[in-house]
Amino acid sequence: MREEATAFVPGHITGFFSTHPDDDPTKAGSRGAGLTLTDGVEVTVEPATESTVELDGESIEIDPVTTVLETLDAPARVEAEADLPIGAGFGVSGAMALGTAVAANHVFERKLSRNELVTIAHGAEVQAGTGLGDVVAQAQGGIPIRLEPGCPQVNKLDAIPARARVEYVTFGELSTADVLAGDTDQLSMAGKTALSRIVEEPTLLSLMYASRQFAREAELLTSDVAETIEDVAAADGQASMAMLGETVFALGTGLSDAGYEPSVCATHPAGAVLK
C-alpha cells in the first residue's frame, strides 16, 4: 500500500443532454456534448481507519465519493482542491468520484483498469443522482460527444477535434438532482435534436448553437443567464449555459469582450490523470 496518491480530473461543462434512465446505474446515463476544462479538481487519497472527505479544507458529504471508497474497499481520507464552484455545472462531484477512484486504485493497489474505475465512478454518480454524463466525459478529456449513454463497456463516445480558450461566470447553483427528478421529456427531446446537429457538424461553433437552442427549448435559462448570453452575442461572441448550473460559458474572449470579468481557462486535452 502506498502512502498517498493524487489525481487531477478536468472540469466538465455540459452544453446539452438527454437523460437515459436504466435500473442498472452502469447502463444509465446521458447523451450530449460539452467541454472538459483545464480548471478541475485535484483529489488526494490517503489510507485512514475511517473515510472522510474534504473539499477546499471543509468537511463535506459527497455520496458518490463514499460509494467509490466502499466499492474499492478503501477507507481513506480524501482531500480535494477545486478550481471550480460546486453545484454550478462544472461536474465537480463527478470529478471527485473519478479522482477518488483513480487515486484510491493506485494507493490501495487494487489493480483495476481505467474502464473499471470509470464504471465504478459513473455508477456511483448516477446512483446518487448528482450527474449522468460528467464522469465518462472527464475520463476522456477534450470536447467529448456522448453518442450512447452509460459506462465504457456500453457507451459510445466521439469528440470535436478542436481546442479553445474558455471563459465563464457563475451566478449561483442549480440542483442537478432536482432537475433530473422533474419531468425530463421536453429536455430530452431538445437534447436529441441538439445531438443530431453536432453529429452532422462536429465543430465548436455548432456545439455553441446547439447548446443555446437546447437551453431555450428545455426552458432552463434563468434571467441572469439569458441576459449574459445576449450580451455576449451583442459583442459578436459565442456563449451558452452550463448544464446544470447558473453559469454562462463562452469561447475565446466572449465574456471579456462583453464587459464581464470572467474566470479564464481552456479545453483540457487529456482525461483524468494520476499526478
Added chain:
Amino acid sequence: MREEATAFVPGHITGFFSTHPDDDPTKAGSRGAGLTLTDGVEVTVEPATESTVELDGESIEIDPVTTVLETLDAPARVEAEADLPIGAGFGVSGAMALGTAVAANHVFERKLSRNELVTIAHGAEVQAGTGLGDVVAQAQGGIPIRLEPGCPQVNKLDAIPARARVEYVTFGELSTADVLAGDTDQLSMAGKTALSRIVEEPTLLSLMYASRQFAREAELLTSDVAETIEDVAAADGQASMAMLGETVFALGTGLSDAGYEPSVCATHPAGAVLK
C-alpha cells in the same frame, strides 16, 4: 480555409500484439498494449497546389500520409518534426498519418469528428502495411490496451491507469511491413496470451512481464535487444522490446541504472491534439 495548422501526436511503443486481418482496412488491426510517449511527432499542414511531405527537413514518401490527404481532398505541404527515429517501433508513420488528418481537417475546415479522422488515418496505415494499432492508441494517449481491433466504430479500448518515466535506446530498424507479411501465427498466439495477462492485471509491471514473454515467444528478439533487456534486469529494472523496432524501452531509470545513455521521456496523458 486557414493558413496552416499543427498537431502533436505522441509516439507509441507496442509491448505486444496479435494481428487481425480483414478485407476492410477500417476493421483490420491488432489487439495489444503499449505506452504512448511525450516524445512524438509535430505535424504542420499548409494548403498547396501539390502535396509534399517532409520529415525533419527531408523530403519523404509516406503512403499513409498521402492517402489521408487524398481522402480529405486536401492537397498540402506537410512538414513533420519527430523526436523519435522512424522504423524503430515508435509509431512515427501512424503519428504522421493521424497528425496530418487532425491538422488538415482544421486547415481545410472538413468538419469531421475525432472518430472519423482516426478511422481515416487507421485505414490508411493498415492499407500501407506500416502499422495495425498505433493510430488508435495515439488517438487515446496514456497506456492503451487494445481489446478489440479496428477503427473507433468497431474497436474496444481500455487503459492501464498509471503514468511512468520511460527510457529507450535504439539499435536500428525493423520493417513492420516485412514482419507482418511473414507467418504471424506464432506471434498472434503469444499476443493473445499476453493480452489475457494484462486484462487480468492491468498494471505497468504486468505490461512489462507480458511484453518480455511475448518478445521471446514471438522470436523477435535480436541479440543487441536481448542483451540490453538482460542488463536492465540485472540492475533490477524492467525493460522490453518495442514492437516493431530494434529498440529497448524501460520504466523509470531502468536503462540508466544499467549503464546505458538512453533517451528519456514519459507516458503522454493525452492523445493527438491540435496545437
